[in-house]
Amino acid sequence: MEGDSITLNSGRTQLMGDDEIVWMFGIENALIAEINVTADIFTLYDDVLDGRFRDRLELDKQTGSLTITNIRTEHTGVYKLQINSARKSFNLTINVKSVSVKEGDSVTLNSGRTEMKDDLILWTFLSENTLIAEINKSADSMSVFEDVLDGRVRDRLKLDNQTGSLTITDIRPEHAGYYKLQINCVKESFILIVSNEISVMEGDSVTLNSGLTEIMDDDLILWLFLSENTLIAEINKSADSMSVFEDVLDGRVRDRLKLDNQTGSLTITDIRPEHAGYYKLQINCVKESFILIVSTRLPVPVISSNSTNCSSSSSSSYCSLVCSVVNVGHVTLSWYKGNSLLSSISVSDLSISLSLPLEVEYQDKNTYSCVLSNPISNQTTHLDISKLCHTCSDSVHCCGSTEAVIRLVLSALVGVATVILLVYDIRSRRAQQDQAHIHTPEA
Structure with missing residues (x-):
């Protein structure tokens, strides 16, 4: 890697008394280092080739190996080692x-x-x-x-x-x-x-474009899935070969890859969440990457009332609502008042459930909606206040089912007691009348 150091090993563990060692570089066979053991000479020629090796060469006086420090791309090439009459070469490639x-x-x-x-x-x-x-x-x-x-x-x-x-x-x-x-x-x-960020809906297809209109005769095109750094498709124009490797990645791309033999673009069909990730395109030495984001089909958000939280004041009543969705993915759940955003929450979990509360006034005439969205689609549910929100004086809908039952029972008991008292009163009056009739003297 550029900036690193490398040692080109001579293969010796110790120099002999009559060894003559020469290090040369490039097509110019430029002399960059020399050892003459007999004369006890160890020389570096680091000012050659416009000084590209200056302060970068080190000779091992025991083995004759050559170290190059702080590597740069101009150090790429062939290095030749000659020990007496024996020769050896190294081809050094620098990654930028x-x-x-x-x-x-x-x-x-x-x-x-x-x-x-x-x-x-x-x-x-x-x-x-x-x-x-x-x-x-x-x-x-x-x-x-x-x-x-x-x-x-x-x-x-x-x-x-x-x-x-x-x-x-x-x-x-x-x-x-x-x-x-x-x-x-x-x-x-x-x-x-x-890196090109591409969003696609689960089940759809997507084409990762190579940017080419035509493949040249000497082009080598590679497609890799970077998460596992796995080769999934290849075009070698000079060998007239075109291959897709569908059995890699545990078969997750089997029967889903299509290569365009004119442009080298790659199409992935019937997308699933496991296909999301980084894809790398390499055309000869030029590289490009794609970030594929897969969005699942969105569920419809459900709005329900939380009547136990109903509150009131002397002038108005309020109702608590909650918007919920289950089994979501990379989404945002939001409450809107008309076109204005009131609140939102975002997650990136494929299995989590979401809930977002909202409190509205019973007499509110504005339009409210709950929206579930991802980068490429959304689902909206509109709020019907009249159906879900009721005043706190409404015993059934607003004040809670337990309190409503108690009130109904009390009303029934009061009614029964009233009837009993009425019947008792009538019977008492009749008894009094009958008793008066018995004691009245005959004419």
Whole structure:
């Protein structure tokens, strides 16, 4: 990895008395290190090749091995070792700094400097080897070249005049690729990966676009599922082969992958929640990634009254309501008064149940609704206050079922007592009349 150190081993555990060791680099066979044990000479030639190895080479005086520190991309290439008449070679590949960013966001490619001196700083987009920004501190000039690359970086480049770092705003897929920074003679590279966030409903299909209109004869296209870093599809144009690997990932993508043989785009059919995650596209050396978000079908929210919480004042009555949903996923549950948001709650659990309370006035004439939503759909239930909310004087709906029963029983008892008293009174009057009739003398 860029910035790391590496040791190219000579294969010796100890140098012999007559050993002559030579280390060379590149197609120029530039001499970068030499050992002559007989003459007791250990020499580093780190000023060759524009000084790219300066202060980076170390020789092991016991084994003759060569260490390169603080690796940069310009150190990529073939290293040759010659010990007396024996020869050996190493092919060194440097992985550049990888920077991932979501489409629409901004990213800063850091120069590594805290301040500039008499530096010449160049930023190049390597895919087309095009200069996009330049700082010449000695000439006190700073330029961005926004009209290159068919204008794809227009109004998106910002240079830091203190550090030389480059910021790219409002990232798009066409900005993905290799960027090279050169400060004087020192070079460094970045690979920019643009993540496209795509939302799809469970059961639907989605196409991850390669961005190509046609595959070239030497293109190698790889599709990987990054969560397990598993290869799921491949196109090798030079070998005239196109493959999908459906039995990987425990068969979760079996019978669901389709490759476009003209563009290399990948279609996933009958999406399920287990297909959510990161997908990486690699076309030769250019990489791009996609974040696939799978939304489940939304249930309809249910509004119910919480009558035990009914409260009243001298002038008005209030009713407590609750909006509920079960077995939700990545969703937001909200109460609206007309078009105005009153309250909301969000979760990202596939099995949790949600409830959101609301208190309204019985006489309220506004329209209320409860909305369950995810990034691509929503379900709405409208509140009917007249059906769910009643004044607290209503014994059945507002004051609680227990209190209502008690009141009904008391009313019945009072009625029965009244009837008993009335019957007793009538019978008493009749008894008095009969007694008076018995004691009256005959004429």
